[in-house]
Structure formats: C-alpha cells, structure tokens
Amino acid sequence: MRKAPAERRNEIVTTAARIGLTEGLECVTLRRVADELGVQSGLVGHYFPAADKLVAEAFTSATMAELDGLLPDPDPDPDSDPAPHPDPAPHPDPGPEGPAGSAATPGVGLRTLRRFFALSSSADFDDISKLWLNARHLSRYRPVLRDHVVEQELLWCRRIERIVAAGVEAGDFRCDDPWATAVRVLVAIDGTSAYINTSAEHRAGPIAHMVRTLAESELGLAPGALEPR
C-alpha cells in the first residue's frame, strides 16, 4: 500500500494523463484519480495541494509521451539517454540519399515526416486531437495549464523545426525559414483536427491531403513526396 513518494506521485500523474487523454481533462479530479488508483482522495490532494497543477501535469505527461512516439527527435540532446528512441523507419534500405549530411542521416527527415502525417491523419490520433482542443480551451480558465500548453506547443513546433532543418542540411528539403514552416504545418494540423468533436466526417474529403500538400509546398517537394510509402 504505502509507496515511495516519487513512485506514488508518478503513478498519480500517469493515471491522470490516461484519464485526461481518454475522457477529457475535466474528468481529471482528485476523487476520480484516487478511485482509479484505489486510494483515498485526500492522498491525491496531499501530492497536489492545488488540483490545477495535477491537470496541467497530466496534460504534459500525455503530450510528451505522444510527441516522442509521433515525431522522434532526429538529433536528441546528448545528455539525455540516447537509447529509447525508436527508429522512425526500420526499413533496411537507406532511401534516396542526398549529399552526405554532417549530422543527420539523409532521408531520415523525409521518412519521419511521412510517418508523422500518416499517423496524424489516422483514427489513432483522434484522442490527441481531442486532448489539444480540450487543453487549449481549458487554458482560458486555468493559468497553470496554460503555461504547460504553451510549453508543449513550443516543444512540438521546435521538434518539427529541427526535423525540417536537419532535412534541409541533408539536402532533402528546401526551406528558408524552418520555424515559420513548422508553425504553418502545425496550423494546418490543428485546423483539420478542430472538428474532431463535431463535423469531422463532413469535411474528411476536402481536407484529407491538405496538411501533406502544404508541407510539400513549404519544403520544396514534389506533390506526393510525403505520401506514405
């Protein structure tokens, strides 16, 4: 029953993240998380004297996990452990190679983006879309959550920016301003997923390839270059 504080706290945040991802951040309450863990609500309140902080950390925990699954960092910080990054494309063929880049393997950015666009337009992404919509609205009322959302927005955007920049360096992409491109790609993604709770199905047709087309245009690629292989 009795656990080390760090372990218990981590358990609480992970459970809260799962609830927030599947049922919505409004369902992340002290009692709800406590019930899920089979403990008393006072215990959760002990670890999170302000419930807002729990909601905010639940959001961060959920999005951080998704980010690494969707967009593996092409050149992670050396001080963080380099092992647990899954290979974005486990195919044996090295793909079309540009001039040997200094840091990134040529073609890896292309494959990462292909995989990301394929995943982000699949139904598995629905919960993530709902979570972002949820968090962006709730940030109107909860400043602590707002800070976490802003941080995650910057993190996702920088991740795309780095992939684009690495691809430019490897000769896969042509792009003057990777940051601006990353921002615009995310605008397209967030725009298409805005209807996830309402009329998503009515719009599937016209927006199916919108993100991919925009990215191909921004990166100087031929139409279809980012289609899943």
Next chain:
Amino acid sequence: MRKAPAERRNEIVTTAARIGLTEGLECVTLRRVADELGVQSGLVGHYFPAADKLVAEAFTSATMAELDGLLPDPDPDPDSDPAPHPDPAPHPDPGPEGPAGSAATPGVGLRTLRRFFALSSSADFDDISKLWLNARHLSRYRPVLRDHVVEQELLWCRRIERIVAAGVEAGDFRCDDPWATAVRVLVAIDGTSAYINTSAEHRAGPIAHMVRTLAESELGLAPGALEPR
C-alpha cells in the same frame, strides 16, 4: 416584471449569448443568466427545463449574429427579409468588373472576402475564436450543443461557398470546387485561431498572411489580391 413568454425567452437567450461570448459557455448557467436579468433562477429553468438547450441556443444566437456581420450573404433567400443586410462595401466605385454576372454584382465577392479576412485577423475576432474553440470542445460532452455547432459549421461553410460560387460566376474567381475551397479556408482560419488562449502571440508572424495566401491560391487570384484596400 411579468413579460410575454416570447419576449422573455428571447431576452434570456440574448443574455446567455453575451455571457457565452465574453466569458465562455461554461459560465452560461441558470443562476448566472438569472442574475444578469435580475430574476430568479427558477424562471430561467422554467423556459429551459434542460440547461444544455440554453447553452446550445446561446451559442447559435452568438454565432448567427457574428456571421451576418462578418460575411453578408451575397444572394439571401427571398423569403427572409432582404432589408437588414448591411452593404459589405459601401464604397461608390463598383470595382473591377468582370462580365456582367446573372445574379451577383461583380466585385462584391472580392470585397466581401477582403473585409472578412481583415476582420477575422483583427483583435475584434478574438472572442469569436474563443467561442468556437469553447463550443467545439464542449460538444464532446453535450450532444445538444454538438448538433448546434455542426449546424453552424455547415452554415458558415455554405456562406463562404456561396460567396465563392457567386464570385466565380461573376468572373472574379477561378475555382473548380467552391465547397472544398470553403472547407479549406475555414480550416486555415480555425487553425490560426486555435492558439487564441495560449501562444497566439508567439505565432503571429508566420501565420499572419496564411489564410489570405491560401484563399488567393484557391481562388486563382494574384498574391495580395485579398489584402485590405
């Protein structure tokens, strides 16, 4: 004190719409609306036995009013009163005329869209952006609201579609599929306004002209053609 049912009901919805637009739909409660009107909460409950319906009608009332202000219908239904439509562009010059269209005045679509994009990127649009974000998230939990949101989404999209179609007929635009274009323009608008509660200011630069640029590309216009004059 005592008022005719229709008048009272209208008063309630209007007040609820104002609260929802300025403070959020979560603040549209029986007691909050009643306080605003100086009546007892039971009275509001009498007109809206289910509070969800009040929230849904508040949203519809707020968005309907905004739609007519932002995007006047180029060719309104003849059975609705034709008078109260404000002229989208009160300038005396008729603008660059294509071949005399059958229904719409040439150039009116161009001016309407210019005005719309100018307004939708101004700070006056912030409350509307917040309201849409709010409603799209809340639709996850409130089916009655969801139905109203879907209806308004279709209404806004059809309004743009008609303006585009009228502009194509007048020779102002070139567009094969006005519906798909309307969908994509709205995706861009909703994408750019997704950050209204969070990191809107960090992104202002790269997305400033994104909607306008997309629309010009979709409509076969020269870059800058939809800039405010």
Next chain:
DNA sequence: ACAGCTATTGGTCGCCTGGCCAATTACCTG
C-alpha cells in the same frame, strides 16, 4: 369586477467539486 391562466417567486434537494485536517498506520532507523 371577477375568475382563470400562467409567469414568476423562493426555496429545497442531491450531487460533485477542491480544500482542509486530525487520526491512524506503515515503514525505516537507531
């Protein structure tokens, strides 16, 4: 002027939330 209809009042109820706190109990250390 009176009677009937109904808009409106002024509560109550149950439910859920976050926050708080004293008592208890489990674990670790000396």
Next chain:
DNA sequence: CAGGTAATTGGCCAGGCGACCAATAGCTGT
C-alpha cells in the same frame, strides 16, 4: 525491538451546479 517520521486514511466543510415544486402575483378575457 522501540521510536519517530511521513504516507495514508476518513471525514468534514463551503460553494456551485441542475432539477424540481408549491405558492404567489399579475395579466386577460368574459
């Protein structure tokens, strides 16, 4: 094995919500 620390319990409180209802007050038609 004893003692102390802290994780955990179990319950309380105030406040907000929707829903519900009997009583009242004001308008309207006869």
